[in-house]
Amino acid sequence: MTDSASQVLYQARIPIYPRSVKGRFRTLKWGILTFAYGVYFLLPWLRWERNAGPDQAVLFDIADRKFYLFDLVMHAQDLFWLTGFLLVAALLLFFVTSIAGRVFCGYFCFQTLWTDLYLLIERLVQGDRVARIRLDKSPWTANKFLRKVLTHILWLAAAFLTGLTFTLYWGNAPELIVEWFTGKAPFAAYATTLFLTITTYVMAGLAREQVCTYMCPYARFQSVMFDEDTRIVAYDVARGEGKAGRHKVTRDLKTLEQRQQQGVGECIDCGYCVQVCPTGIDIRNGLQVQCISCALCIDACDTIMGSLGWDKGLIRYTSEKQAEGKESRILKPKTIAYGLVLLAAIAALLWGVSNQAPLEMSVVQVRQPLFVRLSDGRVQNSYELHIENKTDQPLKLAIMMRGLAGAELDVGKLSSVEIGPQRSLRVHARVRWNSGNRHKGSRSFEFDLIPQTQPEIGMISAPATFYMPGGDS
Amino acid sequence: MSDTKKPQSAVQTTGHAWDGDIQEFNNPLPNWWLWAFYATVVFAVVYWIFYPAWPVGSSYTTGVMNNITFVDSDGTEKTMHWNTRALLLKDLQEGKSATLSREYLEKVQGADYETILGDAEMMAFTRSMAVGLFGDNCMPCHGAGGGGVMGLFPNLADDDWLWGGTVEDIQTTISDGRYGFMPSFRETFNDQQLDDVAAYVLSLSGQETDSASAQRGKRLFQTSAGGCYYCHGTDGKGMKSQGSANLTDQIWTIADVPGADAPAQKRAAVKAVVANGVQRTMPHWSDRLDKTQIKLLTVYVHELGGGQ
Ligand code: SF4
Ligand code: SF4
Numbered sequence: 001m002t003d004s005a006s007q008v009l010y011q012a013r014i015p016i017y018p019r020s021v022k023g024r025f026r027t028l029k030w031g032i033l034t035f036a037y038g039v040y041f042l043l044p045w046l047r048w049e050r051n052a053g054p055d056q057a058v059l060f061d062i063a064d065r066k067f068y069l070f071d072l073v074m075h076a077q078d079l080f081w082l083t084g085f086l087l088v089a090a091l092l093l094f095f096v097t098s099i100a101g102r103v104f105c106g107y108f109c110f111q112t113l114w115t116d117l118y119l120l121i122e123r124l125v126q127g128d129r130v131a132r133i134r135l136d137k138s139p140w141t142a143n144k145f146l147r148k149v150l151t152h153i154l155w156l157a158a159a160f161l162t163g164l165t166f167t168l169y170w171g172n173a174p175e176l177i178v179e180w181f182t183g184k185a186p187f188a189a190y191a192t193t194l195f196l197t198i199t200t201y202v203m204a205g206l207a208r209e210q211v212c213t214y215m216c217p218y219a220r221f222q223s224v225m226f227d228e229d230t231r232i233v234a235y236d237v238a239r240g241e242g243k244a245g246r247h248k249v250t251r252d253l254k255t256l257e258q259r260q261q262q263g264v265g266e267c268i269d270c271g272y273c274v275q276v277c278p279t280g281i282d283i284r285n286g287l288q289v290q291c292i293s294c295a296l297c298i299d300a301c302d303t304i305m306g307s308l309g310w311d312k313g314l315i316r317y318t319s320e321k322q323a324e325g326k327e328s329r330i331l332k333p334k335t336i337a338y339g340l341v342l343l344a345a346i347a348a349l350l351w352g353v354s355n356q357a358p359l360e361m362s363v364v365q366v367r368q369p370l371f372v373r374l375s376d377g378r379v380q381n382s383y384e385l386h387i388e389n390k391t392d393q394p395l396k397l398a399i400m401m402r403g404l405a406g407a408e409l410d411v412g413k414l415s416s417v418e419i420g421p422q423r424s425l426r427v428h429a430r431v432r433w434n435s436g437n438r439h440k441g442s443r444s445f446e447f448d449l450i451p452q453t454q455p456e457i458g459m460i461s462a463p464a465t466f467y468m469p470g471g472d473s
Numbered sequence: 474m475s476d477t478k479k480p481q482s483a484v485q486t487t488g489h490a491w492d493g494d495i496q497e498f499n500n501p502l503p504n505w506w507l508w509a510f511y512a513t514v515v516f517a518v519v520y521w522i523f524y525p526a527w528p529v530g531s532s533y534t535t536g537v538m539n540n541i542t543f544v545d546s547d548g549t550e551k552t553m554h555w556n557t558r559a560l561l562l563k564d565l566q567e568g569k570s571a572t573l574s575r576e577y578l579e580k581v582q583g584a585d586y587e588t589i590l591g592d593a594e595m596m597a598f599t600r601s602m603a604v605g606l607f608g609d610n611c612m613p614c615h616g617a618g619g620g621g622v623m624g625l626f627p628n629l630a631d632d633d634w635l636w637g638g639t640v641e642d643i644q645t646t647i648s649d650g651r652y653g654f655m656p657s658f659r660e661t662f663n664d665q666q667l668d669d670v671a672a673y674v675l676s677l678s679g680q681e682t683d684s685a686s687a688q689r690g691k692r693l694f695q696t697s698a699g700g701c702y703y704c705h706g707t708d709g710k711g712m713k714s715q716g717s718a719n720l721t722d723q724i725w726t727i728a729d730v731p732g733a734d735a736p737a738q739k740r741a742a743v744k745a746v747v748a749n750g751v752q753r754t755m756p757h758w759s760d761r762l763d764k765t766q767i768k769l770l771t772v773y774v775h776e777l778g779g780g781q
Contacts, residue, residue, distance in 0.1 A: 366618060367618075368618035368620060369618050369620030372620070372778070373724065374632045374633075374724070375632055375722030375723055375724050376722065376723065377723040380631065380632070380779075382630070410779050412590055412596070412776060412780070413590040414591065414596070419593070419594075425593055425594060425597055426601075427593060427597065428596070
């Protein structure tokens with residue numbers, strides 16, 4: 001029943017076995033990785049003295065709708081900062097990409113960092129490239145089984161630590177971790193940990209370069225930010241291929257002079273650059289969409305060139321123009337424009353953050369009933385004032401009103417309200433007024449809030465309207 | 474993946490051919506898809522064991538090892554099998570916000586009215602709790618926000634308090650209820666006299682009326698001929714102990730004077746009240762609400778109109 005028609009609809013993934021490499025970019029990448037993991041895994045444990053609120057340096061408190069970032073406390077109303085932050089991040093990415101290509105992918109992307117960690121585990125348990133390929137081809141033995149199982153256990157452990165750490169950012173870490181292991185943590189904590197564990201394991205362990213090639217949106221649109229001046233990882237074709245192409249090192253093609261005489265390039269076709277590539281491409285075929293600019297092929301080729309005593313940089317960071325021997329500019333109108341917009345966005349965000357109002361008030365008019373008539377013929381409207389103290393000190397506030405001649409404000413026995421640090425409060429206020437029939441319908445006025453402690457905050461106001469029914473009063 | 478691209482698997486057919494050359498492709502599902510499917514099957518079986526799953530007659534399988542235990546509001550320990558209702562009940566008793574609000578409630582329970590009224594946080598808490606209580610119990614008559622219904626149920630948001638507007642008075646009104654009664658004067662007064670009394674009552678609050686008629690009404694009101702002053706007082710200002718209305722202010726709870734346009738209509742409205750009398754009952758709530766609930770409602774109602 002197998003009658004093959006020779007069409008391919010689906011191609012299985014060809015496994016990639018990146019080989020380890022040493023070099024300056026690899027060292028740099030290990031440095032960045034160590035730093036990033038240090039920050040990520042330790043930050044939830046960093047304590048921070050605050051007058052009010054938790055003593056965790058970074059805490060995203062969803063239940064209380066407050067984000068704590070060191071000395072900055074972000075309230076629900078400040079959520080637009082997040083928009084600003086994302087905008088700055090996007091612009092920064094554009095700016096950097098147009099100058100230096102995909103440095104984000106190669107050095108800072110979580111996918112790259114975690115895949116690096118997983119590859120390290122894989123190498124420690126199963127050996128380097130050749131050993132891994134041999135192991136995969138060999139029949140199932142106890143040794144193979146053990147190594148495979150151990151790899152996956154370590155991967156899962158790394159994924160679990162990642163997921164658990166992520167969860168700790170959303171609660172008081174020392175408490176939450178105890179609750180987590182004693183089964184008392186909220187459901188969301190378990191769900192988040194599980195989700196992050198699974199995604200980390202699948203993305204860094206199983207999907208790897210396929211994430212960059214098929215899933216990542218940035219990989220899709222970064223090409224529009226590239227131009228002939230952008231720094232990319234490139235193979236120097238002229239030097240590597242010469243006139244007669246690349247050739248292995250043989251007895252009569254050993255020295256540079258021999259090779260030049262015969263028109264052979266400097267690439268010795270050792271394939272090291274291909275073997276180290278985590279996305280499994282051959283950079284000698286030119287810039288490809290899969291290349292994440294991790295520069296490992298540079299390290300690989302530099303090692304080879306170094307051992308031969310030839311000039312390094314057969315594969316190097318260069319731009320299309322440079323590769324053609326032309327002058328290449330870094331600052332050109334497009335980059336400058338990106339840069340200016342980026343600076344403007346950063347300035348706006350900083351302005352927004354540094355001008356966070358320490359005290360806020362909003363007013364909602366009570367609509368049921370909209371008004372009542374009082375025994376002396378005046379009309380009464382009621383309001384609910386929502387006051388938020390964003391400082392870390394308790395505040396004593398006087399509530400006043402302004403803008404309705406002769407109106408009386410009644411906040412009951414609360415001559416002044418006291419509101420705790422980082423707390424909000426609702427106050428019910430009544431306003432009584434007799435317009436003497438001069439005004440009907442709605443009339444605007446303002447509530448004022450005057451800090452009695454910390455007067456440097458200054459008075460703040462919120463608009464409100466008074467409804468005066470028509471007809472005689 | 475550039476030059477290593479080789480056909481990994483050619484598409485297979487089922488081997489049949491119809492009409493000579495029509496073949497049926499055989500494209501098996503990818504393995505990851507199949508495994509994901511098997512995983513859902515395993516998940517379903519595990520789920521059946523641990524969670525409520527199968528209908529059995531009029532009941533259902535409840536699952537094993539999934540008990541939810543919590544201490545109910547009356548102090549008894551309850552254990553139920555897993556279901557979302559039990560989860561909710563547990564959360565209502567032991568959840569973070571439930572615990573917090575219970576702590577706050579205890580604070581309010583322990584405080585006297587003077588303290589509550591002077592504390593912004595307690596007031597805000599009381600209000601948030603009492604809005605629900607008021608909505609469940611009081612709103613059907615007094616309306617959301619206590620606006621009342623003209624002629625039937627008093628407005629609680631104004632500054633007129635038939636039975637007194639101090640917290641003590643309000644608490645008594647809510648827990649013991651009130652019975653408001655004004656006799657019908659249809660038998661006592663003739664039509665002319667009813668008109669006169671109505672005119673006098675209107676004049677008390679500065680409404681425009683026929684002054685001669687009002688003078689005659691005043692005599693009926695202030696002497697034993699009519700006897701209105703027994704309850705409303707000689708000056709017409711009402712008496713809290715009786716729940717009798719203050720007739721000299723601008724608030725009308727039964728005769729819709731502000732809603733009438735012409736003086737004649739206003740007079741007719743008042744006259745009808747005098748002729749028919751008034752009977753209003755506020756039920757007592759001491760049986761239905763506990764002390765704390767009444768306390769919360771007292772503070773809320775007091776705050777609505779500003780109290781006394
Ligand atoms: S081609 Fe080089 S820079 Fe690009 S992904 Fe491969 S190793 Fe990294
Ligand atoms: S590592 Fe360098 S020398 Fe070796 S194949 Fe790649 S480009 Fe050629």
